[in-house]
Amino acid sequence: MAIDTVYKSITRGVAVQDEHIIKERLQNGLPLKGFWAGVETTVYYADTYAFLVNHDVSIERVAYRTKYYQFLITAILNSLGVPKSKISFVTESESFTYNPEFIKKEHQLSVLASQAGIKACGNEIDETPCFSPMLCPGRQALAEAFLGVHFQLGGEDQRGMFNFGNSVLPRLGFEQKAHLVNPLLPALSGSKMSSSKAASTKIEFLDSADDVTQKIMGCVYDESQLEGSGLLAMVQMVIIPFTRVSASLGIKRGFSCLLVNGEKKTYRLYDDFFSDCKKGRVSGDGIKAGVAEMINHILEPIRQSYASNKEWQDVTDLAYPC
């Protein structure tokens, strides 16, 4: 495959920090190892990070949540047809993070870091009076180095972390890393989707089909304000990418919407769909029905995986007790 094609397939839909790191490896024919991408991929379960950041959750509960996410992410990857051979899984607390080499580097990094520099990494770190979250940025940066990845995928809210890592890693003898920066999905109600917001504002992986339909049919669609719409973002960032992955696996299932003229139209490109939205060719209800159908189609194999996995069900009760 041409270098340009590979680069585009890795970076499609995300912003890129330090793209030269990825490009140079591709140009020199070197293997590419990332936290997440269509290359050699490492999924890193940052359970120690979770414990240090969520200082009101016990270490035992974090362990259950880690197990929960291991089941969930495996189910998601299976449902997307991602080949297991290309992925390695590393759990922070069971990895190199207790090796003396890691701890020594953590100390050296701490000496290089200022309190202000750490707090600048993000709101999660800056806004808490607790001490442990301050350990997170350094440990995340070192994880990139010890995993030996060349780039990491993370959300927009991770930019501060990524910059911090690149400011300290070279001073510790490690290479800088490139970063793929995922836009954050807006909530169905318009603002940022977050696990700390009301359940009705977001779709969860294990929501029932009825719940999904109800949440999506109940959300706001304002034809005069398409920017920032949670509904459209879901089409752009979840549904269209999903149809592209499906197509690459030989499954031809596009995103279909009922137009205001009564016809049904199937979209393979977001721009086409967005253009029709702007022209008023699709109604809010038409979009919602199409989105609900497709999201349910995407989630169904994950739900089935959960329904047939007693261990996952048990761990869910322990991880998220009512």
Place this chain on the structure above:
Amino acid sequence: MAIDTVYKSITRGVAVQDEHIIKERLQNGLPLKGFWAGVETTVYYADTYAFLVNHDVSIERVAYRTKYYQFLITAILNSLGVPKSKISFVTESESFTYNPEFIKKEHQLSVLASQAGIKACGNEIDETPCFSPMLCPGRQALAEAFLGVHFQLGGEDQRGMFNFGNSVLPRLGFEQKAHLVNPLLPALSGSKMSSSKAASTKIEFLDSADDVTQKIMGCVYDESQLEGSGLLAMVQMVIIPFTRVSASLGIKRGFSCLLVNGEKKTYRLYDDFFSDCKKGRVSGDGIKAGVAEMINHILEPIRQSYASNKEWQDVTDLAYPC
């Protein structure tokens, strides 16, 4: 020995925090293990602590300084006739501090600690913009637990650290520790003696006899302001305790001063000496001569140990290059 006598010999000359911890062990006939005392004693070389606090000193230089202090402290203990069999030496970076059990407890402690609570441990932590000093209070508290000591000796400036440790250790399943709190020696010029102040304001262990004499003869002695005098503090906290230790080893050498009436008087109790100072029976020069003579007597075996130890000399050049 009666419990009272042992307790007094352990706590002579120092303040005690949580004295019931020491007393209860003595009353129940349990062994006592401390960082420092006339019992089972552990000398803990906190080299990682030093690296984290002194963020402008390289890790290699800290290693040389650790070696330097190992030579120095051994020479001091030898010169005082302390039996080696009663002392164990532990160097932080070569100890349990890289064991996963320690690191896990460090994370749990970090979750319990607030940033403000850590900064309240002392000026060294509070006044720096650097991140690494914030790791020190937790690691020092955990070291007490992992060393299995029942009390720790430290300077007045460690009180914040001690309180912090006792506030978190029980929540991590460890026992609280007692603390012996050493008064800080004032500088010869009157204020606190510190390694960061000018050399002329303090006596260093390897100062030549001439340097010692010159520093002591040059210091201020104000008969109308005896409180806070660096010269008197040296008599109280170094010389009189030294004569007591010597006497217990069968060496009868008191602290002698020339009185203003021309006679020489030997003191075994600080109160006697202080009373004569107040009454003007001793002159400043007389005290200075007596102090200089005694300090040189104390330091001489340490100097000799240094002079005959090529390895110590070499490491000094690397630890403290001019």
